[in-house]
Amino acid sequence: MSKKRHEHHEEHADESWLLPYSDLMTLLLALFIVLYAASAVNTSKLEEMSKAFKTAFNSGISIFEQGAITEDDQMRKRTDETDERKDDGNKNKSREALMQQEQQNLEQLQKELDKYIGKNGLSSQLDTQLNHSQLLITIRDNALFPSGSASIKPDSQKLAKAIAQMLQQYPGYEILITGHTDNQPIKTAEFPSNWELSSQRALNFMKILLENGKFDPKHFSSTAKGEYRPLQPNDTDAGRAVNRRVEVSILRNYIEPADANSNDRTLSAIANDNKQP
Template identity: 30%
Template sequence: MAKAKKEAPPKKGCPAWQGTFGDLMNLLLCFFVLLFSMSTLDAAKYEEVAASFSAAFGLFSGGQNALGDGALVGDGVSQLSSLSAYTTSMGASSSGEAEDITDSTSGEETSEGASSDVSEAEATLEAAQLEASEELAKEVTEALQEGMSEEELAELTEEEVISDVILNYTSQYVQLTISGSLLFASGSSQVQESAYPVLNKVGAVLESYAGGTIEIEGHTDNVPISNSQFANNDELSDARALSVFYYILDVTDLDPANIKHSGRGEYQPVADNTTAEGRAKNRRVEIRIYNPLSAQY
């Protein structure tokens, strides 16, 4: 019997088609490198785009402004819209449409439209807040005047809600101003007994209508004080605000966490400190009831 022929060992190296394919890829790479080397980069336009991104989004100034300062996260959709406009204009630059898109759509119209929407929203919110404060002021006034006779109501001045209490309001809060002469003796921070009925009424109103933040501020005139208890008007005003705070807590079930108290000394006068009448008006305690639409509610 004839011996079987041994099969020839396979040749080493890659198949022939792989070599051809590799040569083709090298040629294509060289071709695109050649095209790139022949093209020119508009440095001025590149710097303009980079500067626009850096100013608007903080992307190129070290990287920290994008998220570290909260620019992109805080501004949200408005920045994404601007980024889309920039991207569109950059993509259209090859066909000569970039300048038109930037000027007509993503430029003045976008910023003016956004500003108009923001202004309109702010005006709507301001009006709603003012309406809420006005409604709250009416309810507080009725509650404070409940039980008063017609003669007592007739004796009130135009500003007073009840004797020694003046009410006004802003879009953020309703404010009750109580005369310092009613609440305290001169140079003292202890609430006088004559003020108990007024503070009891105020406490009942706060309990009924103050669902959020309440702020108590003490104020003085600019006459210097220095006695065994207080070194200056700052300490006196702070102690008076704290005394009213403690009294309100005693006569109500309000949560102390919702009540802020501070002394403002002589630094926010509402009248002329050169006259006795003006100084009397400046010695006061202000209680603010923030409405439900207020940012501090």
């Protein structure tokens, strides 16, 4: 009996092949799932992943850190960018308001100067011009100095003080005083050339202005152009008389970006404005 049962057991079919077969089926199922997922990829998610890679490479953030950025982080970033745009807009509005106020101030100052010029019969000796960079006051030399001298006439000091009184109402502007001569050579112990004459004339006029204690001297400067910035040809007496002058420039604090990249203004730019009659 025992021998027969043993023989029957040996004839039973071997089912060990089922284990690797089931593993193979599982792998095939996983493969088909991956292939299906790849064919139905979410384009929006792919774009987000692409942006994440770009940001990581451009900003130096590792892809693992980038992956940790949440939707809340993105919302905060967009909010910050919106706030920055608002701040820039407010700054632009504020600058425009300041520019408008400055324009009004300089126009009012020009009116006061022109009124003083007309009231005192000085239209042939003084002139004002308002342009994109400055309010320019031009004073002929015969209104201030004796011929060949840098000493301001006693009666002309009243003119300088009157101009100072009007200027003091509008503080905070840079004031540049520039001396000019004609091309007639001068050579004295005091003035070896027209450079020294034009320089001393500008300096002396500035000193009269600064006698007004309400001015801050740090806003004032003087320079000389000699005979090299004429308004008229120097071949006539009338032309030479126009070229001998002192100019007072009240420089704008706010100018259009098209006129300058910043508020920095060079003397050469101001000189170009001064060349215009």
